[in-house]
Amino acid sequence: MSEILFDRIALIGIGLIGSSIARDIKKLSLAKDVVISTRSAETLKRAEELGLGTAYTLSAAEAVKDADLVIVSVPVGASEAVARDIAPHLKPGAIVTDVGSTKASVIAQMAPHMPDGVHFIPGHPLAGTEKSGPDAGFTGLFKGRWCIFTPLPGTDRAALERLSNFWKALGSMIDEMDPQHHDKVLAIVSHLPHIIAYNIVGTADDLETVTESEVIKYSASGFRDFTRLAASDPTMWRDVCLHNKDAILEMLARFSEDLAYLQRAIRWGEGDKLFELFSRTRTIRRSIVQAGQDVDSPDFGRHALDK
Amino acid sequence: MSEILFDRIALIGIGLIGSSIARDIKKLSLAKDVVISTRSAETLKRAEELGLGTAYTLSAAEAVKDADLVIVSVPVGASEAVARDIAPHLKPGAIVTDVGSTKASVIAQMAPHMPDGVHFIPGHPLAGTEKSGPDAGFTGLFKGRWCIFTPLPGTDRAALERLSNFWKALGSMIDEMDPQHHDKVLAIVSHLPHIIAYNIVGTADDLETVTESEVIKYSASGFRDFTRLAASDPTMWRDVCLHNKDAILEMLARFSEDLAYLQRAIRWGEGDKLFELFSRTRTIRRSIVQAGQDVDSPDFGRHALDK
Numbered sequence: 001m002s003e004i005l006f007d008r009i010a011l012i013g014i015g016l017i018g019s020s021i022a023r024d025i026k027k028l029s030l031a032k033d034v035v036i037s038t039r040s041a042e043t044l045k046r047a048e049e050l051g052l053g054t055a056y057t058l059s060a061a062e063a064v065k066d067a068d069l070v071i072v073s074v075p076v077g078a079s080e081a082v083a084r085d086i087a088p089h090l091k092p093g094a095i096v097t098d099v100g101s102t103k104a105s106v107i108a109q110m111a112p113h114m115p116d117g118v119h120f121i122p123g124h125p126l127a128g129t130e131k132s133g134p135d136a137g138f139t140g141l142f143k144g145r146w147c148i149f150t151p152l153p154g155t156d157r158a159a160l161e162r163l164s165n166f167w168k169a170l171g172s173m174i175d176e177m178d179p180q181h182h183d184k185v186l187a188i189v190s191h192l193p194h195i196i197a198y199n200i201v202g203t204a205d206d207l208e209t210v211t212e213s214e215v216i217k218y219s220a221s222g223f224r225d226f227t228r229l230a231a232s233d234p235t236m237w238r239d240v241c242l243h244n245k246d247a248i249l250e251m252l253a254r255f256s257e258d259l260a261y262l263q264r265a266i267r268w269g270e271g272d273k274l275f276e277l278f279s280r281t282r283t284i285r286r287s288i289v290q291a292g293q294d295v296d297s298p299d300f301g302r303h304a305l306d307k
Numbered sequence: 308m309s310e311i312l313f314d315r316i317a318l319i320g321i322g323l324i325g326s327s328i329a330r331d332i333k334k335l336s337l338a339k340d341v342v343i344s345t346r347s348a349e350t351l352k353r354a355e356e357l358g359l360g361t362a363y364t365l366s367a368a369e370a371v372k373d374a375d376l377v378i379v380s381v382p383v384g385a386s387e388a389v390a391r392d393i394a395p396h397l398k399p400g401a402i403v404t405d406v407g408s409t410k411a412s413v414i415a416q417m418a419p420h421m422p423d424g425v426h427f428i429p430g431h432p433l434a435g436t437e438k439s440g441p442d443a444g445f446t447g448l449f450k451g452r453w454c455i456f457t458p459l460p461g462t463d464r465a466a467l468e469r470l471s472n473f474w475k476a477l478g479s480m481i482d483e484m485d486p487q488h489h490d491k492v493l494a495i496v497s498h499l500p501h502i503i504a505y506n507i508v509g510t511a512d513d514l515e516t517v518t519e520s521e522v523i524k525y526s527a528s529g530f531r532d533f534t535r536l537a538a539s540d541p542t543m544w545r546d547v548c549l550h551n552k553d554a555i556l557e558m559l560a561r562f563s564e565d566l567a568y569l570q571r572a573i574r575w576g577e578g579d580k581l582f583e584l585f586s587r588t589r590t591i592r593r594s595i596v597q598a599g600q601d602v603d604s605p606d607f608g609r610h611a612l613d614k
Binding site: 299 | 435437452491497511514523526530532534537538566574576595
């Protein structure tokens with residue numbers, strides 16, 4: 001069914017995303033060689049044990065030699081260091097892409113280092129789970145998910161199409177946006193939800209009047225829904241916050257403003273205002289389910305898995 | 308296996324909770340007669356079509372006649388009206404309980420109306436989904452979930468035991484608390500999460516720079532987790548906000564304070580503070596999974612249901 005799309009692919013970073021890409025490449029035979037590189041000797045060893053690639057190295061510079069496609073899957077704050085490392089060793093005509101959750105910052109970090117003749121195409125597959133590390137990856141992670149490219153002006157369309165075909169082979173749907181818009185969209189659909197989830201779990205953790213064991217015991221009444229996002233990779237999310245600061249602060253300001261309005265309605269017993277808000281949010285859930293972006297079963301379908 | 312625990316049970320209110328109780332009673336043959344009452348003729352008709360009880364009436368007063376157990380499952384703001392309606396018609400020795408998410412307010416609304424010789428035992432099964440109405444109920448909703456009683460001083464222990472046995476037959480685990488503590492615990496594990504979820508979905512709905520269709524399209528990157536809670540019954544949640552005001556406002560104040568701290572850390576690029584918070588919240592998720600209060604599969608296990 002599938003065909004070799006690139007002779008040699010280099011994967012820089014082999015966490016949840018990198019290792020899921022590796023598994024798909026292997027399963028679908030999309031490349032002859034897959035060189036895996038990560039800074040941690042322990043993680044590299046694990047990647048090798050899992051048989052995720054065909055070669056393994058601690059040096060990103062070494063990994064990209066002769067690679068036709070380089071996929072950088074590291075916390076966004078590490079993008080510049082990687083770009084600087086690999087730049088002198090990139091093969092002319094190679095495609096370099098990334099999977100970072102913020103795009104303007106990644107472009108600012110990487111683009112200046114990219115040599116002429118190399119196609120740098122920033123990308124962001126909207127996929128992942130709350131787990132991290134090479135063991136957390138799985139085949140099919142990107143199936144039915146969006147992959148957003150934020151190409152720079154003058155990007156070679158043929159290179160973009162080759163890269164699109166790669167992601168399509170993994171089952172993704174392709175979108176294109178400018179980096180600033182991407183960062184605003186992601187700030188509301190992903191970054192704010194994660195920050196809010198981390199925050200509420202932190203608030204619960206700090207209470208004196210309600211014990212932590214009570215929070216855990218009774219979490220099924222709502223709280224547990226937040227703990228999934230709040231269990232995501234701390235390094236990744238620290239970097240997202242630092243590298244999409246402006247858009248995140250804008251969304252946080254709006255969120256807090258709306259919350260103050262709601263808080264005031266509760267204090268003054270304004271039932272109509274509460275009812276109005278609580279009613280219109282239902283529509284969005286319905287649209288998300290209709291768009292195939294979430295399951296329709298109650299409780300995310302986990303009731304069936306419950307005891 | 309099971310046995311008749313009450314000759315006649317009256318269910319006042321037949322939404323998600325009431326209808327799930329009705330389905331369990333029927334399946335487990337826990338009562339000879341089940342009289343169902345609700346204020347809406349349409350809902351009552353639907354309950355009858357679903358065969359949820361043995362008798363149906365629009366009058367709560369009528370429904371409780373000769374009932375040994377009365378379960379009030381209405382939005383908490385309607386508790387006093389129900390108590391006033393049913394009080395003169397309650398059978399001596401009957402047990403009256405409720406399923407409301409706030410307890411101090413329900414007690415204040417109902418207890419003064421309860422005649423001598425009737426056992427009023429406030430209760431709260433911590434179970435539900437984001438769906439509502441008689442069609443949303445299902446057997447087994449209470450299985451493995453907690454049911455918290457907040458008995459009044461001087462409660463008859465034998466009556467409490469009979470009621471406990473009823474909930475145990477439905478698969479619930481029993482806890483006891485004083486009403487004020489219950490309201491604080493629920494404010495953090497349930498009310499705050501719902502309010503925050505409603506709020507963030509409202510914020511997203513209001514944006515001008517990011518379209519609603521983009522929010523829906525890319526919601527799998529985090530946002531969708533919040534939309535489930537934000538799709539819950541608006542009437543129920545309006546009433547919860549109005550009837551657990553003090554505890555909710557306290558939790559909201561703490562949440563906002565913590566969020567301001569986090570926001571400041573983002574603005575000033577304090578990565579260490581962010582990393583510290585983002586790391587400690589992982590532990591709580593792990594404890595919740597270990598306590599059997601959530602599934603361990605990534606994405607709440609819904610990935611398997613995804614396309």
